[in-house]
Amino acid sequence: MLNLLAKIFTWWNGATIGTLFTIAKRGELVGTDEFGNRYYQSRDTTSYDGRKRRWVIYDGYAEATKVAPDWHGWLRYTFDEPPSEDGMARRSWERPHLPNLTGTPMAWRPKGSLAAEGRRPAATGDYQAWTPEG
Template sequence: MTGFRDVLAKLFSWWSGATIGTLFTVAKRGRLVGTDALGNRYYESRDTQSYDGRHRRWVIYEGYAEATKVSPDWHGWLHYTFDEPPTEDALHRQSWEKDHMPNMSGTPMAWRPPGSVLTEGQRPAATGDYEAWKPE
């Protein structure tokens, strides 16, 4: 039964990976340029049928389609900031730069400040600088 659901998901849903139509278009017109650490695959068109004569570039996400899963170096290549993909000419990183992380909002891995009702544990007690509002 799960196999049938997987086929239906491939046919009709874009949010859980590429659809059958997208995979067909990629096989016909695309050239795989590289893959990133999250498993996203980056493609470039074999022809230059875009309006400005450049090769069209796109990404097929691994799993859920979320734009923040694209790292800065691949983002620059997708938007023609860099001519060469990171697989050929890696983006120089400064020693103070942190690793790229996708947006984790809405997931269990989201950052929650101390005192948030969603944080585990006991909330700290209010200090003396808080005075409750009372209607008159």
């Protein structure tokens, strides 16, 4: 029962009932990415410029940074064809795409941060406080 209420009233944690109805009526599944997000395209050309509308249904919490660069290019009509199973060709120096991890246990915590484990390093004595000229 709680899951049904969440589907009806929350848009930020997956698709609502209304969204699922619209997808069933007007959308067709184009693909899924490594994060579990599902990408859709409208069956008809309903946009003002004659192109088929494209959208994403996030797997879990709606976070725009969970869209990989290749799928982002497809969503924004940079690429006509959806990405293949292999994705875009990556350069040797490129890292794999990661969503924004702020606020999660995987977030970066610099040395000395209150959220980081351990103790803050001791002051080195190279700091001199500013005092106004008298």
